[in-house]
Amino acid sequence: MAIKLTTEQVWQTLEKELFAVLGMVTAKGEARTVGIVYIAHDKKLYIASNKETWKVRHIAANPNVSITVTIPKRIPLMPFIKIPAATITFSGKARVLDAVDVSDAVKKLLLRGLDPQSEEIANMAIMEIEPVGNFITYGVGVSLMTMRTPENARGRVPVA
Template identity: 45%
Template sequence: MTRTAAQKIAAGNGQPTREQVWRQIAKASFAVLSYVTPTGEPRSSGVVYAAAHGRLYVAVAPDSWKALHIPATDQVAVTVPVRRGGLLALLFPIPPATISFHARAVVHTTGRPDITSVSSELATLVPAERMAECRIVEIFPEGNFLTYGIGTSLLAMRTPSLARSRVPVG
């Protein structure tokens, strides 16, 4: 007897664990980073990140809006799209699953010892000649990961109540 996606999720098979969420975040490298300017205007942009030690790291230009505006509130929102579907995605328009969360963010200059400890992950983001002049945004997820389609089947993604989940960050 085969169980439907709804039955599997009701039995607990669709709720992702914190480890599954972090594994998906670590496998991906692109996210949408949202923040508010000092005058209260919302902004968002796509960023490439590295994940290590329960944090995300983004390299930005020192004169970028991210480097200049994030320190005003230290608060950001992040959405990581997670590609799903494999070969099916080539045949059908399958939207990505997502992981979203609120976070505290700190903009560092490069060369700090605590940032240098993740330099191998950051080296994949920025060419060595630009690393000395960039700023590193260190992102500390807080609260819950809000997931859509993580730990569920593609079929279950069609039903929002089955595909959504909250997973504690810590």
């Protein structure tokens, strides 16, 4: 039995995390993934990268992406016991934007204290990812004991 999650609960979890795995397709049709640091703002995810990186080039050529956010799980007072991470996975449409085309609020969150006038910022592209379809979750909003039974730890909610 899948758990009962709401779209808002999933967004709240996304807003608390900062690491995800971004899946994309190369110009040759090959799958690629890369770890990224993101921020969530106004029901979209934003990623900053140099304009010359391959992830920016791949996304500019094919905006269809997949994101998996990992949420670490730990047993209190026993961090040495390995527990699988909870996850939120979704498909999305990505756009590559220049830093000047993004709100100051998004830039401030993405830059995490960097000088917004630096040369590094001038060479930065910002990828905006809008989730589509459903959020697929595992272990979100459930106890560690519940995670032991996968069918009880799975969830699916619309992205909007």
